[in-house]
Amino acid sequence: MQSGIALRASVTSGPGTAKKVQESMSDVSHRPLFNRIAVIGVGLIGGSLARACRDGIASRVIGLDVDQTHLQQALSLGLVDQADDLPVGVEGADLVVVAVPVGAIVGVVRAIAPHLAGGSIVTDVGSVKGDLVAEVEEEIPAGRVYVGGHPITGTERSGPEAWRAGLFRNSLCVLTPTSRTPAEALGKVTRLWETIGSRVISMDPFQHDRIFALVSHLPHVVAYALMAPLLSPTEDGEELLRFSAGGLRDFTRIAASDPVMWRDILIRNRKEVLESIARFQKALQRFEEMIRTQDAAGLMEEFQRAKEIREQLR
DSSP: OHHHHHHHHHHTSOTTHHHHHHHHHHHHHTSOSEEEEEEEOOSHHHHHHHHHHTTTTEEEEEEEOSOHHHHHHHHHTTSOSEEEOTTGGGTTOSEEEEOSOHHHHHHHHHHHGGGOOTTOEEEEOOSOOTHHHHHHHHHSOTTOEEEOEEEEOOOSOOSGGGOOTTTTTTOEEEEOOOTTOOHHHHHHHHHHHHHTTOEEEEOOHHHHHHHHIIIIIHHHHHHHHHHGGGSSOOTTOOOGGGGOOHHHHHHTGGGGSOHHHHHHHHHHTHHHHHHHHHHHHHHHHHHHHHHHTTOHHHHHHHHHHHHHHHHTTO
16 A cells, blocks of 8 residues: 555656656566465476466475475476475465365475465365365464465376466366455465466355365266276177277266375265265166156257257357
């Protein structure tokens, strides 16, 4: 607020001051949003975010990872400015991004908590929020802030070499603030994601988990489950996968995702995931009954409705 008052005052102070004001405003507009960002976990999401932050969002981006091979890859790929060790590598960072599997988030935050700089912001990219948000908030020391985050993007690939330029462009990022989240911190994290091209919305952590259990977690369960009966030979010894075509590849693409990440997501969000599985089982039972009774009209109605919904995803 004080800088705004000073700028307005200088406009009326005499000849030549307009140019000075313009130069001052230009300096502010080119000032990085964060001075030092520490990214913990330099895989697909963390590595892509780290690289995006090097384009004017941060003065310096530090990579941290328990996997030293990943750290060296991140350095050689230019995703980070330097690599450092956990947990001390977060010292001096005004933003810390925790990009590890959801099962490890609380433990990582607990480990780095004594090393967080005063006034720093901690955020994450986890696919589960709910109780996790409250647990992380309990680990954050006074004078530091946590803002839950979930960028809705990615591929089935993992590791630093999977990074992609523009991964977050035109994608959605969900933030999950609580009553303990200062507006200023929420605003800075929002600006971070918007600057790299994401559309940002905020929602309750538990609402987040109910939604993503259906639109993300359930599809992964189905993809993984569908592979199970295809892994064994048929009775006459034929290997089924050699007969597969594009339909199976498209449908099961996400079954190639990181097993550790999805193990943690499904266990963490088990209540909502189990409810989504129950809904899916009811849908399968409807199809089973229509096929058994040769209900052609019913099948056509279901297919048409599904087709119309699927076309909205284009």
